[in-house]
Amino acid sequence: MTQPHLIIAAGGTGGHMFPAQALSEAMLRKGWRVTLSTDARGARYVGGFSHAVEIRQVSSATFTRGGPLAKLAVPFRIMGGVFSATLRMMREKPDVVVGFGGYPTIPAMAAARLTGRPRMLHEQNGVLGRVNRIFAKHVAHVACGTWPTDVPLGADAVHTGNPVRAAIVERGSAPYTPPGDWPMSLLVFGGSQGARILSDVVPAAIALLPEELRQHLRIAQQAREEDVARVQEAYDFLGMRVEVDTFLHEMPRRLSEAQLVICRSGASSVADINVVGRPAIYVPLAIAVRDEQTANARGPVEAGAAVLMPEAQFTPETLAQTIAEILSQPEAATQMSIAALSVAVPDATERLVELVESLAPNTTPKG
Template structure:
């Protein structure tokens, strides 16, 4: 029987949950821990970037947010099956600590950890607790916060760790910034894990509306939904604008390091990545977010002068074109924004989170003595 401590990471199936989970997994492996990721079949599809040493544990989970009436009736039963499976796994191979990163696939492992009274904590990436993390906020030993300050329930305290970024992002931390000028300039456009139709609708027209001298120098790398690819590509081609389109951008760290400007949603992982690399950004927070967490995520960069925020309600081709030109026609401003972004970054967030994990493991050992 191995004496190497086991960390169970429970995370949902979006980049916002999985990227910081991956960063912690990488760090804990380096510290000599074993790591198991607990997720559901949907989450397992996003595990390609995790180190091979991470064991992938797939358990069943469900959400009331999807499916018809019959599917919703089955949700409690599916979750119960997942919890039972997670309990069996933890009894067979006792984890030293369980860390939840949110998302409904995290429910079974976090519930099992609570039932078995294992040392446990959650990491909240956004400035407002997600639904699953709200559920467990009073049932864990620590709450690590990626965005600071984070709105927490009354009487609940958090620890500011920052949002861990993947090793591929850390390798480009503080990469030298080439300010806008009389040379080709890269604009990176991202819409989150699922893309964003509104960016496909508005960004091409905004680029086309730029002053001719500026428009001739820009190059676009844009994420778009598969159903939007042809029309977006056609628009750029007709307008004579160089564009590289993808449904999912796999080399985000390199693209960030090479760009002069990012236009993006304000997911917590994206905000953390752009801060660590250090690039000017225009954020368009997701308007349909119930708690408006993306505006909270972007607040630190905006207040530092590193980013411009355009609410979705105010997003038009004209407003976006003005915001782009304001940055790319002012090299000193762009350079200042890049430096300000670096000033908000927490490049050692994964190490801070790892220290909390080991602290919890130490508390468990003390209780046994």
């Protein structure tokens, strides 16, 4: 039997590349040939992909970068990428093409449509990105990492969840230690765009907590490089035991040990927290164009697993009150943990694999 061929098209951000990497690994294990189609920017993120994945750079561009001349050239660069991808696809006849969003997805998805190849999309966030919205009604399925996801009428939305790392899935069985009169772990992190407001507000909120609660807290907080010193000083002033760094290693362990998490509601963060099953306070990124981070948090918030705190409401006073309410009610905190697990999708990668295989039922080797 001929080795089936999967083309994965993904843009140059971690949000697009991580689930693409998870799918590539699963399909390689099942005996598929896998090609990753991305642009020069995306090629910088391929270090985590297996050497068995063929990396193919295509001509693409985005309207959000560069000056007026660069923006004028965007349609022509994309058209060139589509033309090249179409010729190649006519020769190769891949069994399935999967797009994960971002402008580098356009050439492969357009070529798949022009050549009639089976195709689908994966959307990580609760609101479709621009490129995925363009193709949503022209693919067999839109695999949704967040549920519900806002998709165009006529698109076939399927809830698969967002793939999480194996190390996170392994921690899914770690029991939750409810808050009490013992050391409690508070984990605070935000994306590269979003950590500053956490640096501004969280230490000030901790200072407002009752001493009998604060003395039990052990805090690990991610901060921008320029904010590390002032965040550390704020906690030192309170005489607290904290760890402040630009990058927090061993996140699976940290999540499993946490009594409470405060973070942005990026799709991967929400997926990880749900799989481990931890109470959370989500602070959506206010400048997100489609407000997708609010949509990402909707599931756990409605399930009672998390509290949503928009930036306009994210003040030291409000945060301190919310932290105190969660950490002073062990039974309620435990219920939040259980609720997080109820909306988790630890088998998201397997669900994606099943969708891919359903598009090429006669070509999949036995895995």
